[in-house]
Amino acid sequence: MPLRSKDLLGIEDLSLEQIQLILDTAESFREISTRPIKKVPTLRGKTVINLFFEASTRTRTSFEIAAKRLSADAINISASSSSVVKGETLVDTARNLEAMAPDVIVIRHASSGAPHQLARVCRAAIVNAGDGAHEHPTQALLDAFTILENKKTIEGLKVAIVGDIAHSRVARSNCLLLGKMGARVTVCGPPTLLPLEFEKTLCRYGSDLAGQGGRGGALTVTHQIDEALQDADVVMMLRIQLERQQEAFFPSVREYFRYYGLSAKRMRAARSDAIIMHPGPINRGVEIDSDVADGPYSVILDQVTSGVAIRMAVLFLLTGGAGKEEEH
């Protein structure tokens, strides 16, 4: 069954069926990465361009690995090595790349909506690998995949998302996805990083979920971390995104950690089998203590592993999708 969508721009546009299809396809691809020879011919002859205008370790590498494990040709372009530095526009860059007939362009950009702009002018499938503070759909998909690996279901789970909510595309995509899948999501951060306007948007997402064919997830907002952690099944910590902040949103890193940092002591409020997640990169001692990040309940590196399977699934489904079982 194909994805029935040319591009993957955000979780907002995906139905529950499309989300399930990506997760199921990723599950079928997971095993390839455990083989001694981690390569199948499924996307032989396809070309994937990774166009990254922002720094990335996990997303860029895992899209490249995903493409190569499926035998696609993968080309990486960063802003500093592209003609953007000579004044070329994003659209002109994309049109020139498209003249070389890629099948997929994966884009990360600091501006919200940049992937949508490319989707309008390109024939190639466009994948949003993070646009400003808007969405990071494959991160939310790999997070859901990791939660399912550990908890078997998402419906009914309490998921606490804590940190710099206002600047976080990961928070936005996860609120939408986990809500659609029936989780009870509690977002938490200081009022300066979870302002009232954002609260209203998130709550509107929450109330829209039922109308989007979701499984009736709920979304609540708190500024108290202990309330967010209470009985949580999943704790997702977010990085303080200093590069997106034009002003001081909290007095000091030390004070931020005191009120919103995750420590082993604080984790006692969560369920005893709670898992700890973080999209990375982590700032040790700012939003999370090292003994928690590296502790037995942390699935932070499992999230990175899940990223390869999810991105294999996305590339596969956007470039045709049918006949996979016969081909690998």
Ligand code: CP
């Ligand atoms: N989670 C995430 O997007 O990490 P990178 O910025 O390293 O890609």
